[in-house]
Amino acid sequence: MKRFALRLTRDKADTLLLLVAALMVLAPHAAHLPLWISALTGVTLLWRAALTWLGKRLPPVWLLVPIALAAMASVYLTYRTLLGRDAGVAMLVLLLAFKLLEIHAKRDLFVLVFLSFFVLLTSFLYSQTIPSALWVALTLVVLLTAQQSFQYTGAVPPLRRRLRSAAMLCLLAAPLAALLFIGFPRIQGPLWGLPGDALGGKTGLSDSMAPGTLSSLAQSDEPAFRVRFFGAVPAQQQLYWRSIVLGDYDGRTWTRVPRKRGLQRLEIAIQARGQPLRYETTLEASNTRWLALLELAAPGVQLPGQRLRDTDEMEWHTVDPVTQRLRFHASAYLDFALQAGEQPQHMARWLELPAGVNPRTLALAQQLRAAQPNAGAQQLSNAVLARFRTQGYSYTLEPPLLGRDAVDDFLFGSKAGFCEHYAGAYVVLMRAMGVAARVVTGYQGGELNPVDGYLTVRQSDAHAWAEIWTPQAGWQRVDPTAAVAPERVQRNLARALPPPSGFGLAPLLELQNDPGSWLAQLRYNYAALNNSWNQWVLDYNPDKQRSFLEELGATFGNARSALAALLVAALVALWRWRQQQRPTDALDGLYAAFCRQQARRGVARLPAEGPHSYAARLRAAPGSAAQHAARDQFLHLYGGLKYGAGGTESRSASLATLKNLLPLCR
Template structure:
């Protein structure tokens, strides 16, 4: 059976198909966030409803809808364990909107679907507030408005293009109001922002480190944070952005020495007296993507607390800066760091043995390697032993790879003697184990290393693929010293020659094969647009609102001042609207306004003329009432009618207006 052409379908069927298309577009970005069964259910229901519309078949009975509703409720409960909350609520609202299309019989049902569609469009921003999602939802908004306008049009077959133009004009008229509310509407936390669980399931630096953990993260090419330096940036090899530090090892997993600091705010500590910076500090601004952790990534090492609006920042004893709450929204802060610094006690103290502890029974061959290094360097200082271990790395045939395979129980032994290959976490872990076997305090530092400047906007983009693990060893009279064993195995990893890049997509690979420069420019331009979106829209916080008031002349602005400014703008806009309405009335059809003046003059002369009375009839009335005294007025009225309706217009409207001023009115 062949399907009828779209142009030959009844209007109800055509409008239904358009609405189903818009609903599909609104739901499409949610597919990765919805349970698989919900996406499948929505696709089947929309396809079913479209088939019924095309074939003009009756809608399913209420028993069908009740059964599908029961399936939706059961599936939501089994998937999320609740019917409340963000994830369960989005699942329900999407499924119920699809099921409502099976009841699409009257305009009232269509209105319910419209407003469910508007709400579903809003839920997309619970999961992502990126520029791409915003552009897709803008298109979805215009589609829903088009369907809404089309539903209010009279009977017949009005073209969708006409409804789309009206919808676009409505959106354009509402844009100034939206802009004013965006700039001036007070942002009260936590009412303003996305739900706190919106970052569940997002990857980032972990609170512990296992073999393969950062290797998986390195395949993610998304941006972790952006940096804008006030002056010249440091050298690429100095771009170490510090994250969590791991010092406690159980043989398989590294954890922080103080686990309570991983997810809880430490005692307030704005600086470390054992941290001394040398030279001029590097000042910069960080725009941190949400990662659902409290860590504030700073260039190693930040001697002052990062300036974060609405959040306290404190330093752990291992130089990691953390915020008073997890970062679940785009966060911008400023910081100052010294790439040359000294940290830690100069002499051994009681806490240092904790950085030398190893679990018994693990990595026996690494223990023997440590003994060998000591025999080859008898009586050597710890620095000489560190250099000997690095020399062993450099000359022992070790390689850097993203696919080291799964390690067994003795991870350090496997790296040093069996595999001789690994990612930065394997190398760092094996190196720290060897250092501790040599009785040299050591720990693992995780974070990000490197980055690339965007030539379009000048921001440095640090990606998840730049996630890195390095080590710090304690040396007497020097404190903690950074040692990056990965840079010994693969020098390009911390330089500019060899950056980690995940596999490119089909489109990107095709563009690269044609012109790599065009591909790089397009990517840089898109990321610069995303950055501008983040800086201007997503990061428009209450502090920036108050800064706007300061620029307007307020000395100590508050949210009350913000509300007053908003009210003043609303009043001014209302007055402007009233003035425009009055001006529009003045401009409304000057011919009818001139005829209205005639009626007003005749009313003063005692002659009532109806609003629908044409000039010719008015001329007859005044001639009958006043005789020859009204002949001039009657002739003028006939010329006024001819100016409007005659095929060959008579006098111009301006000339008729001048004659009107000279008329002699009968009494």
């Protein structure tokens, strides 16, 4: 270990520490950058570390310039632009890596450190979670430590002390940052404004549905929205979050029924029973326009900063895609009748089927109809559901591929599917039997967090169900999936699917899904913490700031004046504390460092103990002869300087001697 320390000169140690800081800055970007950029960055860091360790010269400019130009050209070929979030961050990452190979003066070090600070901040453009913030804070401490290291002109303190100093700087800045965050006027928008391509990877419900559409979305555990109810939380089987109604079918894909120009909108007849259920939704950014509202949404939904539209099918959507987290209030009637008493001719569009597709399904519909010639829509629906329940159908997240006649292949071949398979096949059968029917997509269920009372609806809760229409009852919800996998509706998706068999994960997942287990409680607490982070940090918008400052002003008077006074008081207290901690001169500083050093060894100086008495006590403490000699010399020299007389030149030389003796006294 000593040989290793001797080989590691100060220049090498400082450079390697800077490389560690750069690695921590660049590491979060590996998750979203192309593989070739991450590989090139890693190779560059290793190259620089090898040059430092071996003491070799840095590569010449004529070699670096072509490499940098080729990398920039590759960025353009990858993204087809040099603008925007992804391309811009990719170039910054490469510039930071290449700058490590071009450090010739202290000015280059400052440029590198400041560039590292900027690249570190760009990680928030991709992730603003609590772990991301903690990683940024840790990286900031290491980066400040590296910056301190090459600013020392004399002896460099140990790494632990430099890390502690950098951490103290961050802690001292935290109250000021918090006050500015709370009180500084905020602009409308998210905490981090994002360029136009920032949400390119976000997914949500689509306005079309084909086999495999929802099963792919259901594999995402990302939250779609969170809900806080102002009252009792409905049962799981009542939580149907309506989003998009699909009626056009080409034999494979379901899409929305286009509205014909000039056609007058139907009057939406709603018979609501009971009191509406009020709730608040925090909608995650999805880059889509469709809202998912609890059936059946009451009129009057409003989103701050968004223009809303509704349709005849009780769909709600924004004019512009949702590109930031939104919070809004809504109400719903759980007991309702929709468009009861409507004229049957208005239902013709919900009876259409493509010609020449799924012949076996059409034949099955005729058989079911012939078996009950006088049956109504509800009896025919029960017959279809009974077939799903008794004919060996299964619920799976990985259904097999289907051919041209997708419903035929599903009903008579694979008999294995996800919710879109059952909803689509059910609607085709009902239409073939003369019953108006349509597919509805949205979300079903959600997970209630007992810690904070929020219901989290994830992308994995995406669901498809059906509606059939009768003149007496109007549109009625029918969930064919519940006939095959009732656990999906009564509990959640994880309970409806078979447990995984690989790598012994089944017991762990079972433990996680058990609400009373320690793992579930840990997950609930983290989810509640993450929700609070979203509510009070990421969503701290001008409205929330205004509301908070008004409450603060009601208690303390003018809120901004109170914050300003608090800020001034904090700065004054900080300045006085620093003055008390700071020694009056260099001599006292060295003596204070000596006393702290010996206190860590277990021999602390007594409050009224002078240097000579302290030296006598230190001689009895454990230590080598060299350590005892260094301590005696240090205290003897300190006593002479503190209480004796001496010229300026002799004092300066003595201070240098004390500084050199200090490491020998450990």
